[in-house]
Amino acid sequence: MLTWIFHQIEHVTQLQYAMLHLIMARGCGGSMEEIIHHLRVKVEELLNARVDEINKIDNVPNNSVYKVIVSDKPYIFKRYRQRNWPEDGKLMFVHHKLMEHQIGCAKIIAFDRNDSYFQTGFLLEECLPGVNADHAAFDEEFGKEFYGKLARLISNIHEIPIENYGYIGAGIADYTSFIEFIQDKYDEIANGLITKKLFDQNHLLEIKKMVIDKLRSCDSLPSVLCHGDLSTKNVIINEAGNLTLIDWDDAMSYNWLADLSRMTYWMKFKYNQHEYELYRNIVLEHYSTVHAKSDFEVYENTFHVWIGLDHLNYNANAPQYQDMLTYFNETVERLGK
CATH class of the missing domain: 3.30.200.20 (Phosphorylase Kinase; domain 1)
Incomplete structure (x- = not known):
């Protein structure tokens, strides 16, 4: 129970x-x-x-x-x-x-x-009735059960097709190409970091080339409804143990890899290494898709670079900035390997 x-x-x-x-x-x-x-x-x-x-x-x-x-x-x-x-x-x-x-x-x-x-x-x-999952006590068994249920819920959401990629608006997103959206969004984030004098422009251009070259090969994946902020703070657990996602303000039209990667990025800063690997593996075990789940291992780190820049821009003056920068540098190092 x-x-x-x-x-x-x-x-x-x-x-x-x-x-x-x-x-x-x-x-x-x-x-x-x-x-x-x-x-x-x-x-x-x-x-x-x-x-x-x-x-x-x-x-x-x-x-x-x-x-x-x-x-x-x-x-x-x-x-x-x-x-x-x-x-x-x-x-x-x-x-x-x-x-x-x-x-x-x-x-x-x-x-x-x-x-x-x-x-x-x-x-x-x-x-909604229930408790916010961010307020729940996570022991190992509870965590495994929770992330198994969450993975199955996300699978169902990712079966909802959206026309085009990017900002959804009233139902049709702006970009016909996933990689074009990724490039434009990268430039938007990079401009913010340069304006804040946090990164060198040439360094960001070098990283961009590696990110785009890597993600270009998943450009053919279909556009689906993505929550955009998958974390325990946006999940309600009711008395029966059923999960409901809340706060769809950041919903976007991505591919399934991008949405799951945003969740595993956030998990990096919530759990220790053992917990992270355990819950991440539970998610992948219970997530259902017609596409090759092995692709997640190929693209996750690259998405973490892209997502990491976004979080660094947003948290420029926050206490967690340094930890995020450390992890960002680790993901960039792995890009070239």
Whole structure:
């Protein structure tokens, strides 16, 4: 029988709490009281019912997320920081595709960027019952069972075809070639790193050539729905032990190798070497595909180079930057072997 332990939520000091409210209020152009008021009005309008309770969920990067209780039923209200991300139409399209293929997901009530108050956009969706897998106690047996189930779930998701590669938008991605998307995305990441003066331009061009040359041979793999951020923080486990993926903001149209590689990249920084190898092997054992699974061994490291640059750009000033840089250098060394 599956067992798990909820982590205790750390309380911030009154000063930290006040500062958080000030930052949030500035970002929305009003006081925290105004934000909560408009949130309450919007939810009551959409659900045609009275809001009983609103609680902000802490430790969520990028966006502001609230748990809203309406008639004893929980919902998630997400207020986006950027108006252009996730791209318009994507979340509703992904939601439709998951429902069409009978894959569990949180029901979306509304996604709107036309609201006069929440101008960068908001999402209202059902809050799934269960525990976030990032809050579960992972012993070896639980981990093996969890990653076996997750691999089977991802397999089903990767059976959903998407037209073209890259940003999904309302259903048709931008690039007819996977390698063209990889090249353009690499250049975008590289420009960020150069602007931040973290990497030399010529060094990044050398790495790009090796990455593109390596990945060009998997350009023929079909484009499929990819979650884009596969990790325990985006998995809900219900009482029966069933898994549901949440937070599809980073969904993209890649091939299956790219999505699995992003997950194993993240696993590198969560587990020790024994755990990493164990859970990675469980994923590959239970993942199902009509393509050669041996290809994963061929391309994983190259994808880790590409993904690693993206994480270095995003985490430029974060404490984990140095660990990510160390692993990035290791993956680059293996490129030429």
